[in-house]
Every structure is written in C-alpha cells, then in structure tokens.
Amino acid sequence: MLTLHGFPYSNYHNIVKHALLHKGIPFEEHIVYPQTPEMLAVNPMGKAPSMTTESGTKLSESSVLVDYLEDAYPEKPLYPADADARAQVRQLMKISELYIELPARRLLPTLLAKVPVEDKVLNEIRSVLTHGINSLNTLATFSPYLTGSELTAADIYLRYVMSVAQQVATNVLQWDLTTEIPGLKDWSDLMADTDIAKKVDADREANAKEFMAYVAGLGKK
Numbered sequence: 291m292l293t294l295h296g297f298p299y300s301n302y303h304n305i306v307k308h309a310l311l312h313k314g315i316p317f318e319e320h321i322v323y324p325q326t327p328e329m330l331a332v333n334p335m336g337k338a339p340s341m342t343t344e345s346g347t348k349l350s351e352s353s354v355l356v357d358y359l360e361d362a363y364p365e366k367p368l369y370p371a372d373a374d375a376r377a378q379v380r381q382l383m384k385i386s387e388l389y390i391e392l393p394a395r396r397l398l399p400t401l402l403a404k405v406p407v408e409d410k411v412l413n414e415i416r417s418v419l420t421h422g423i424n425s426l427n428t429l430a431t432f433s434p435y436l437t438g439s440e441l442t443a444a445d446i447y448l449r450y451v452m453s454v455a456q457q458v459a460t461n462v463l464q465w466d467l468t469t470e471i472p473g474l475k476d477w478s479d480l481m482a483d484t485d486i487a488k489k490v491d492a493d494r495e496a497n498a499k500e501f502m503a504y505v506a507g508l509g510k511k
C-alpha cells in the first residue's frame with residue numbers, strides 16, 4: 291500500500307493527504323517529523339511530506355506527489371484534460387507555493403516561538419505576498435473553484451497554503467487577506483465544507499500537541 295510520510299499538522303502534508311482522500315486511494319499515514327533519521331530515509335531533504343509508492347519508489351515535494359497521484363491514479367481527476375487548462379492549474383499551484391506560502395512561512399518562527407523579526411524582512415515578505423496575491427486575483431476566477439466549476443489540484447493546494455498565509459498575515463502582519471482577495475471567503479467556506487476537509491482539519495488539531503512538543507524540542511538542540 292502507498293505510504294504518506296509526514297505529520298498532520300503540516301500544511302504540505304495535508305495537500306497530499308487531501309488529494310489521496312479525494313481520489314479514494316488507499317494509503318497508510320506514517321507519522322514522522324522533519325529532519326529525523328526516519329524522514330531522511332524517505333526524503334533526502336528531510337522535509338514533510340514524502341511518499342513511498344506501491345512499487346516502493348520514494349518521492350517528495352508536495353506538487354510532485356500530487357502530479358504522481360494524478361498520473362498513477364487517473365480516476366477522479368484533479369487536473370483538466372486540456373493541456374493549456376492543466377498548465378493554468380499548475381501555474382496557480384506554483385504561484386501559491388512560491389509567492390504566498392514561502393514568504394508567509396518565513397514568519398512561522400515569529401508566530402510559533404515569538405522569534406523577533408526585522409522591519410526590513412517584514413517589508414520584503416509583505417512585498418512578495420503582495421505580488422502573489424495580485425497574481426492570484428488576476429488568475430483565479432473563484433467560480434466557485436479557482437479555475438471554474440470543477441475542483442482541481444490548485445484548489446487543494448491553495449487551501450493549505452492559505453492556512454499558513456492567513457494565520458501569519460493576521461497575527462504577525464496584522465493584515466486580513468480576505469479583504470485583499472475578493473472571493474476568498476466564500477471559496478474558503480466551500481472548501482472547508484466537505485467530509486475530507488473536516489477530517490484533515492480534525493487530524494491536524496489532534497496532532498497539534500505532539501507537533502508543538504516537537505517544535506519545543508528543536509529549541510533545546
């Protein structure tokens with residue numbers, strides 16, 4: 291059986307978990323934290339998530355894992371059939387990762403452990419986020435999904451990108467992203483209102499204590 295390695299508090303892990311659940315692919319969830327020998331054994335970067343396929347291949351990088359699932363399990367597609375439309379879905383995923391998730395992630399140590407951050411860095415992060423948000427506003431239709439009437443991998447990707455970006459923006463930057471992205475609120479509500487999203491969110495909450503203990507342990511190393 292396919293194994294997803296990672297931990298349910300991780301937004302990247304949850305992108306892949308949501309895709310697996312959406313497609314109805316049987317999988318085992320192996321809870322393992324970043325940079326541990328167990329994680330390094332399945333992902334040379336030591337990051338969550340990683341996957342061992344049914345053939346035993348070890349793969350990592352969330353977008354690669356979602357692409358793999360689509361190729362290996364084409365039922366219940368998460369990408370449109372048309373090449374241009376597929377590329378547009380991937381474009382939204384890439385923009386979400388590079389220009390929304392990654393800049394926001396830089397403020398996770400401040401959010402989780404009150405690590406101080408210089409104004410220069412805050413300004414840099416605001417600037418990259420602004421470009422990411424502008425791109426999202428240009429490319430996404432929110433009608434009701436990001437690229438139209440069908441849910442795609444971009445919707446799943448952005449849901450878990452926004453879980454970090456909105457937390458950081460609200461609490462560290464005092465910036466309400468729902469006012470910046472028309473359509474975000476209704477889309478977020480739609481995305482949250484499924485059994486799959488509810489399961490992923492409940493598993494995340496159930497993992498919070500163990501994850502925070504892992505983070506606290508990092509500070510002592």
Ligand SMILES: N[C@@H](CCC(=O)N[C@@H](CS)C(=O)NCC(=O)O)C(=O)O
Binds near residue numbers: 301302
């Ligand atoms: N580009 C990677 C990012 C994965 C990532 O950053 N995962 C976090 C957990 S949410 C992690 O493992 N962080 C610890 C580390 O980077 O050592 C992906 O798309 O899978």
